[in-house]
Amino acid sequence: MSRSAQKQISLTKNIKYPNEYIKSFQKEEWAIDEETAVKQKGKWRNLFEKKRLKFLHLEIGCGNGKHFANLCLKNSQNCFLAIEIKYKPLIQTIRRIKKNNIKNARVIRFNARYIDSLFEEEELNNIYIHFPDPWLKKRKSKKHQLIQADFCKQLYQIQKTDSFLELKTDSKDYFEQSVKELKKAGYKLEKYETDLYKQKEPSLNNLSQFELIFVKKNIPIHYCLFVKI
Secondary structure, three states, X not given: OOHHHHHHOOOHHHOOOOOHHHHHHHHOOOEEOHHHHHHOOOOHHHHOOHHHOOOEEEEEOOOOOHHHHHHHHHOXXXXXXXXXXXXXXXXXXXXXXXXXXXXXXXXXXXXXXXXXXOOOOOOEOOEEEEOOOOOOOOOOHHHHOXXXXXXXXXXXXXXXXXXXXXXXXXXXXXXHHHHHHHHHHOEEEEEEEOOOOOOOOOOHHHOOHHHHHHHHOOOOOEEEEEEEO
């Protein structure tokens, strides 16, 4: 792990007074902590059965794991990784994985801002980023937003050619800013929607926790799909 990453993320083993979620994370079979994660760089496929090795997909910010688990179940022939920084959603995701007897998934605690510490160039296939924190109501919001120029360049490098990146958000401003940065990084824009469900009803089982909340409140979902060319 780089020095910059070390400054931005506390190691699980060093937390003096772990709460119930941290304690659970330390015991979970499918949980991967920060130190273990960086050692897997370039070797993630070794964690899965050979029959699932064709594609390795990633969800950044898995929340309570609703969307992530659904992805894994619908694509059991592929393997999936999820990155999350907070312990409670990590444990919620792991519990959902175990409840559904999912074998093709692993969950990582890490600061996604330093994602190039985890993956070699062209190690990943598709990437999903659903409802990243836009930081719109906080001071110096842009400084804390995940989708910025350097991050987009990192994503582009770690994905294989012809793989896609899917982004969803309820924030119009953050969406437009993110689209610009992803284009600059080299991605080709394939789909662009400022109100994804205006013309169609979503399948509620496929929605993430946050998306379900926004849909029920009739808040427009901004959606884009990029391809690495």
